[in-house]
Amino acid sequence: MAVAVVCGGVGAAKLLAGMVRAVPAQSVTAIVNVGDDVELHGLHVSPDIDTVIYTVAGAIDPERGWGLRDETWHAMEGLDRYGAPTWFRLGDRDLATHLFRSERLRHGASLSEVTAEIAAAWKLGLQVLPATDDPLRTRIRLDDPALGDDDEVAFQDYFVRRQHAVPVKALRFVGAEDAQPAPGVLDAIAAADVVVVAPSNPLVSIDPVLAVPGIRSAVAARRSAVVAVSPIVGGRALKGPADRMLAELGHEQSVVGVARHYREFAGTLVIDTQDAALAPAVEALGLRCQITDTIMRDPSVAAQLCSTIVGF
């Protein structure tokens, strides 16, 4: 059994923590969004990769859902003293990851190389791959009178600094056209018995992975083996702005909107029992629809969901 999982951050990380309980960790490859990556204080921060690694390692802070447990914030206090930007919070323990990654990148390592090193240091059994080693960044046009019509902000400027409270007008994945899939990505998709699309934001977590030339078509080529998990439950995102963003960008804010967005490359959509009534609408779009409990309250629920997914 080989499983490839197309991943954003929190939702994907929870799913992966369940997946490594449902199947041998060595058989799992996570292919992770890098569109949210950001340079801060000269450090390369890869929020989705880190959330995946920390969560599967059992080291994530369970309250915040990002960063490390038992974290302290002394470096941030110091940066605040110097007037450096502190809206993106980097804990002291977490800083080690960004310092190590940045130094390795400066010395010529690729993002996939240093990601493998970080995953190994956390003794993860699964393989964690960035979607691409090349710079690919999500940029967003916002409905903000303070911005010009064509002004774009970086993803974290929208997501963290503005707390995703401003309506989104358009998305662009800068660098995507020139990006190549990281080594191992296409092979993992081709070799997988099941390709899972994690319950992450379709527009800013999954789409930037698929925007790397070759990845979308590789996934679509496996369509009958592709199982997507809806991040929308009862019309709402469990976390983050996926629900509003779907509506703002002209999609239906429901599992049906997700199904329509994924139909070209996903053969199956897993929806929550709350949305059972929408299964016929999903199937009318040409996807199989599986109904189960998708709210991953803890890793054992996630493992149950993953057993269901790989059993399809």
Add this chain to the structure above:
Amino acid sequence: MAVAVVCGGVGAAKLLAGMVRAVPAQSVTAIVNVGDDVELHGLHVSPDIDTVIYTVAGAIDPERGWGLRDETWHAMEGLDRYGAPTWFRLGDRDLATHLFRSERLRHGASLSEVTAEIAAAWKLGLQVLPATDDPLRTRIRLDDPALGDDDEVAFQDYFVRRQHAVPVKALRFVGAEDAQPAPGVLDAIAAADVVVVAPSNPLVSIDPVLAVPGIRSAVAARRSAVVAVSPIVGGRALKGPADRMLAELGHEQSVVGVARHYREFAGTLVIDTQDAALAPAVEALGLRCQITDTIMRDPSVAAQLCSTIVGF
């Protein structure tokens, strides 16, 4: 009253903490060694500058004598997990300084500009100048059978990693020939009523400052106004390897050795009461010799010493 102080780290920092009690802080300019600076984890660390700033700000850790009070070490723990070098300890609070400095340098600020910004953030009244904005690094040949005869190590490799436990054969200040004094350095020396040479290691703290073309001659031009404080008391360094290093490099391990090393540019040497018997030998070298309590147990003793210095 204007005072310029040629500085290394700990001893100089204690003297400066006293100086700003003895004279208005605004009248004091510290000219600080950068030969110990080191790049670690992609960060530019300036140990002597930071020791000066943290000490005068009252934020230094009083036990260690370096780094900040109430420090935590979580980033170091994390770097250790990744196998990154951790022999040079950087605390979480302290990391903010290195992150801020490194980012400003990458964006084109000079070391003197960012040093002024850091000093301002700590609300220091005195002016803190690096000796030079250019790269100048102390490199050391060691009497270590594991090293080739011509192998050199960086200063911190000797001082911290090897805990200055290996005999020194030779010193070199790489980059000194091409370095220029940082803006304000020569003016501060020329305008000072008193130029103080702090009780720092003559060979690896004071010499690298004087090795910047123009600084040694600027100090020598003020010889009658130059007051050096001996870092050797009773034949021993109060801190660090200055005593052994003097002997290893062929100097007399006493205030007389210091006097001989400084005689060309210092008109006065301040020695401790313990060394009163050596005053004639110092004076025989052509320096005035002042005898007082030079062991700066606390800032009030340091202030008394500084009042004596500026009163000469």
